[in-house]
Amino acid sequence: xxxxxxxxxxxxxxxxxxxxxxxxYTMVYGVLKLINFAHGDLFTYGAYxxxxxxxxxxxxxxxxxxxxxxxxxxxxxxLVAVLGVILERAAYRPLRESPxxxxxxxxxxxxxxxxxxxxxxxxxxxxxxxxxxxxxTALDLFGLQVPVMRVLIVLAxxxxxxxxxxxxxxxxxxxxxxxxxxxxxxxxxMGIDVNRVILLVFLLGPALGGAAGLMxxxxxxxxNFTMGWVYGMKAFTAAILGGIGNIPGAMIGGLLLGVVEAxxxxxLSIAWKDAIAFCVLILILIVRPTGLLGERVADKI
Amino acid sequence: xxxxxxxxxxxxxxxxxVAPLFLNAYYVDVLNSIGLYGLLALSLNLILGEAGLFNMxxxxxxxxxxxxxxxxxxxxxIPILWTLPLSALVAGFFALAVARPVVHLRGDxxxxxxxxVSEIVRIALVNDVFGITGGANGIFGISRPExxxxxxxxxxxxxxxxxxxxxxxxxLFLRLKQSRFGRALNYLREDEVAAxxxxxxxxxxxxxxxxxxxAWAGMAGTLFxxxxxxISPESFSFWESVVLFMIVILGGAGNVAGVLLAAFxxxxxxxxxREFSSARMLVFGLVMMVMMLVRxxxxxxxxxxxxxxxxLNKGSLR
Numbered sequence: 001x002x003x004x005x006x007x008x009x010x011x012x013x014x015x016x017x018x019x020x021x022x023x024x025y026t027m028v029y030g031v032l033k034l035i036n037f038a039h040g041d042l043f044t045y046g047a048y049x050x051x052x053x054x055x056x057x058x059x060x061x062x063x064x065x066x067x068x069x070x071x072x073x074x075x076x077x078x079l080v081a082v083l084g085v086i087l088e089r090a091a092y093r094p095l096r097e098s099p100x101x102x103x104x105x106x107x108x109x110x111x112x113x114x115x116x117x118x119x120x121x122x123x124x125x126x127x128x129x130x131x132x133x134x135x136x137t138a139l140d141l142f143g144l145q146v147p148v149m150r151v152l153i154v155l156a157x158x159x160x161x162x163x164x165x166x167x168x169x170x171x172x173x174x175x176x177x178x179x180x181x182x183x184x185x186x187x188x189x190m191g192i193d194v195n196r197v198i199l200l201v202f203l204l205g206p207a208l209g210g211a212a213g214l215m216x217x218x219x220x221x222x223x224n225f226t227m228g229w230v231y232g233m234k235a236f237t238a239a240i241l242g243g244i245g246n247i248p249g250a251m252i253g254g255l256l257l258g259v260v261e262a263x264x265x266x267x268l269s270i271a272w273k274d275a276i277a278f279c280v281l282i283l284i285l286i287v288r289p290t291g292l293l294g295e296r297v298a299d300k301i
Numbered sequence: 302x303x304x305x306x307x308x309x310x311x312x313x314x315x316x317x318x319v320a321p322l323f324l325n326a327y328y329v330d331v332l333n334s335i336g337l338y339g340l341l342a343l344s345l346n347l348i349l350g351e352a353g354l355f356n357m358x359x360x361x362x363x364x365x366x367x368x369x370x371x372x373x374x375x376x377x378x379i380p381i382l383w384t385l386p387l388s389a390l391v392a393g394f395f396a397l398a399v400a401r402p403v404v405h406l407r408g409d410x411x412x413x414x415x416x417x418v419s420e421i422v423r424i425a426l427v428n429d430v431f432g433i434t435g436g437a438n439g440i441f442g443i444s445r446p447e448x449x450x451x452x453x454x455x456x457x458x459x460x461x462x463x464x465x466x467x468x469x470x471x472x473l474f475l476r477l478k479q480s481r482f483g484r485a486l487n488y489l490r491e492d493e494v495a496a497x498x499x500x501x502x503x504x505x506x507x508x509x510x511x512x513x514x515x516a517w518a519g520m521a522g523t524l525f526x527x528x529x530x531x532i533s534p535e536s537f538s539f540w541e542s543v544v545l546f547m548i549v550i551l552g553g554a555g556n557v558a559g560v561l562l563a564a565f566x567x568x569x570x571x572x573x574x575r576e577f578s579s580a581r582m583l584v585f586g587l588v589m590m591v592m593m594l595v596r597x598x599x600x601x602x603x604x605x606x607x608x609x610x611x612x613l614n615k616g617s618l619r
Contacts, residue, residue, distance in 0.1 A: 035409060091590055098597030100408075101355075105550045108543055109589025116583035229539070233416065240413045275424040278417030285410060286402045 005144050007266045008259060013150045013219065015258020016157030020212035021235030022242070022250035023164065024205030030181035030245035031194075031201050033100065037107035038087055040232020041114040042080055042206045046213025047223040048118055050076045051127055069218070073156070073211055080210025081203040087114075088202040111228075118225040129221045153215050160208060161251050168247055177201065181245060230274075234261075237281050243294020252292060256280075317464065321457040329456040331572050336463040337525055339564035342548040343470055343557065344517035349546070350554035350603070351483065352510045353490030354404075355412040358419030359518055359545050361399075364426065364537035365392040366519025367526040371440040372433055374526075381446045381527045385520050392519025393512040400511040404504060419542055426534040439533025446527040459528050466524065470517065471557055478557075484606070486510055487555070544568075551592060553599025562600055566592075 021043050028036045053059070053075055060068035091110040095103040138145040168174035179187040180197040188194050216231070217223050238257045242249025257277055264276035284292065321329050345359045366388035373379045373387060403414045429436035446453045446462065453462055477483050485506050488496040497503050526532050544567060552563030570588065574581035592600070 029409075035412070091594075094594050095597055101550045101554065102593050102597040102599075105547050106590050106593040108547055109586045109593065112586030113583055113590065114586075116580070116586060120580060120583065233420075233539075237413060237417070240410060244409060271428050272424060275421045278421050281417055282403065282414055285406060285414060289406050289410065291410075 002144065003266070006146075007262045009144075009146050009150055009154070011259035011262030012255060013153045013157075013258070014262060015255035016154050016161075017212045017215050017219075017254075018231070018235050018238045018258050019161060019251045019254025020157055020208045020215075021231060022239040022254045023161070023247065024209040025232075025236050025239040026242070026244055026247060026250040027177070027201045027205045029239070030247075031177065031184075031198055032092070032096070034092060034103050035107065035236070036092075036205075037104065037232070038091070038110040038114055039205065039209055040228035040230075040235070041111050041118075042084055042087070042228075043209040043213040043216075043231055043235075044118060044223070044225060044228035045083055045114070046076050046080045046210030047217040047227070048122060048127065048213075048225075049079050049210070050214035050217050051129055051223065055130060073214060076210045076214045077207040080213070081207040084202045084206025084209075085199060087206075088198065115225055115228065122225065124225065126222050126224050129217045129223070131221055149219055153219055156211075156215065160211065164204070164208070165247065165251075173200065234277055237277055241281055241284055241291055243291030246291070246293045246295075249291060249293035256292075321460045326456050329460050331569060333456060333459050333463050333528065335564055335568045336460070336467050337521055337528070338545070338548065338568045339561050340463070340467055340470055340521040340524070341518055342545050342552070342560050342564050343467075343474060344514045344521065345545050346549050346552075346555065346557070346560045347474065347477075347486075347510055347517070348514040349549050350556070350560070351478065351490065352486040352507065353554075354507060354511065355408045356415045356511075356514075357412050357542050357546050358415030358417070359514075360537045360539070360541040361415075361419035361422040362392045362396055362515035362518040363522045363525070363541065364419075364422055364534070365395050365515075366522025367532050367537070368426065368434060368440070368522075369519065370523035370526045371443050371532050374443050375440055376433075378444075381444060381523065382448065385523050388519040388523040389516035390519075392522070393516035396515030397508060397512045400508055404507045404511065416539065416542070419537075420539060423534050423537055423539075426537070435533075437534060439531060439536075441531040443526050443530045443532070445530070453527075463524055463528070466520075467561075471561075474557060482506070482509075487606075490555075547589060551589070551599060553602040555603035556599070556601050559599055559601030559603070566600075 021039065024039045024042070025036060028034055028039070050072060053072055059072050062068065063071060087110060091106045092103055095106055137148055139148050139151050141151075168177060176187070176192045177197050177200065179190065179192055180194050184194050187197075212231075213223075216227070234257060235254065238253035239250045240253070241257060242251070242253030244250075257280070260280050261273060261277055265273040268276065288294075320332060324332070341359065341363060345356060348354050348356045348359075369388040369391040370381055370384040373384045374381045399418050403411060406414060426434045426439075427437050434440070448462070451458075453459055485496070485501050488499070488501055489503060489506055493503055525536070529536075548563045548567050549560055551567065552561070553559030571581055571585055574584050
């Protein structure tokens with residue numbers, strides 16, 4: 001039972017990270033019907049920017065651990081959001097009227113470019129987050145010893161997801177995003193500036209992805225310039241699992257995937273860990289072809 | 302085909318035919334890789350370009366063919382070129398089994414499922430599934446191919462084997478495109494609902510083209526195994542699928558010439574960028590982006606079908 005609960009909390013932490021990245025995929029897809037393959041690399045930028053800011057500014061020494069990390073998260077989110085907007089301007093905006101797959105290749109090119117920029121700056125080796133500034137103590141939750149970092153990550157991802165959900169559902173701007181996702185043309189006729197919506201989506205998605213990158217750095221302590229592909233692929237799987245374009249779907253998909261993966265690695269086989277996520281995906285898509293919360297789209301005739 | 306293009310094609314074929322006589326072994330080997338990727342990209346072009354099915358896991362079928370050939374050759378001493386049809390069958394039936402439950406999925410869902418399948422295959426190979434794939438080390442000691450008693454050993458000889466197969470493929474695929482089957486695939490790509498409404502059995506065509514493309518990739522895998530004499534799972538990673546996907550879209554989905562041109566660019570350019578050493582992939586990514594921005598339709602987009610009245614009257618379309 002102890003082992004099971006440890007794996008469950010671990011799965012929730014990883015799942016929260018997947019969910020945050022998946023939100024970026026699903027929001028961009030919702031509005032532009034584009035798979036942003038460079039999103040995983042924006043996530044990696046979050047991890048590397050976090051490392052640089054953490055070591056160069058010594059935020060945790062000046063502000064204490066919690067304030068320091070909070071400021072760090074906000075800085076990383078802001079910077080990665082700016083990167084996301086630049087990416088949209090450079091790689092996607094000129095292709096908005098082109099065949100969909102052209103944008104996919106442009107996204108793949110952007111992904112390779114971003115990845116190799118990081119490699120040239122930081123080198124190809126694993127980078128290590130300093131371990132002396134992170135709390136290593138375990139928290140006692142009803143008799144279960146859970147590392148503080150894990151609890152923080154679960155809490156932070158839940159807070160971000162709830163905030164995003166409320167923003168999308170309750171505010172006027174959120175309504176505009178949902179409207180643009182349903183029908184861009186009609187949204188434009190209703191006086192919604194679709195270009196601003198797209199800009200906003202490319203601010204929000206990368207910001208969350210960047211935060212997720214920082215979390216991976218803080219949680220595992222090790223980052224690599226290629227990790228964006230692996231996490232990006234898992235997060236994209238999560239987004240599809242939940243029904244792409246659907247925001248609560250991405251959250252549920254991410255958490256589910258994280259937990260299933262942790263359980264599979266613990267009880268089935270660690271060597272097959274990466275295959276488990278895809279097996280679950282295929283099984284779910286066979287039963288529900290549009291994902292867990294995806295709506296059935298009738299083909300227009 | 303107007304006079305200029307026929308001249309260009311003839312010149313190109315002539316140049317390719319004598320190229321190994323003038324190039325050193327290194328460049329012949331680059332041309333061999335281009336040929337193999339061209340072959341794979343042509344087979345993916347059937348699925349992705351002609352039928353419009355998003356397949357980003359083509360490396361799985363390539364791996365199936367390569368491993369089938371390698372296992373049959375090293376365990377049962379079957380000459381490597383004799384395994385070609387078997388590799389095609391294994392890869393084709395695997396594709397059929399995989400695609401059967403998922404082929405009706407909408408575009409992007411199919412994309413991630415094919416990525417998933419190729420990752421599952423790769424992980425299965427790494428984990429030495431059934432104890433026959435040799436795990437992460439792969440399989441080595443594959444024998445050299447033999448053709449009518451002649452052992453193919455040097456890059457120059459492989460050049461003619463590989464490009465000979467490419468020429469055969471181009472011929473067959475161009476014929477296929479002109480056939481009823483090819484027209485049905487294009488109809489499927491342009492408008493699935495309308496195709497179904499006009500009596501095109503969409504599931505049948507989707508599954509057939511998936512299996513056919515996969516079988517061809519399987520044969521390319523056999524040639525790869527014969528050329529390398531050693532294969533390991535890392536040769537069939539997600540990256541390979543991505544490269545093939547980029548070749549097809551960059552070249553102009555559905556056009557054989559465009560796909561081959563893109564194979565030359567995507568596989569050949571990084572070799573020319575060698576002097577940039579570590580920055581060459583950065584340049585590669587940038588070039589991909591810029592090429593797509595400049596020519597969103599692909600370098601040589603497929604032209605629409607044209608039929609002359611005389612032809613139509615003869616009823617040659619049946």
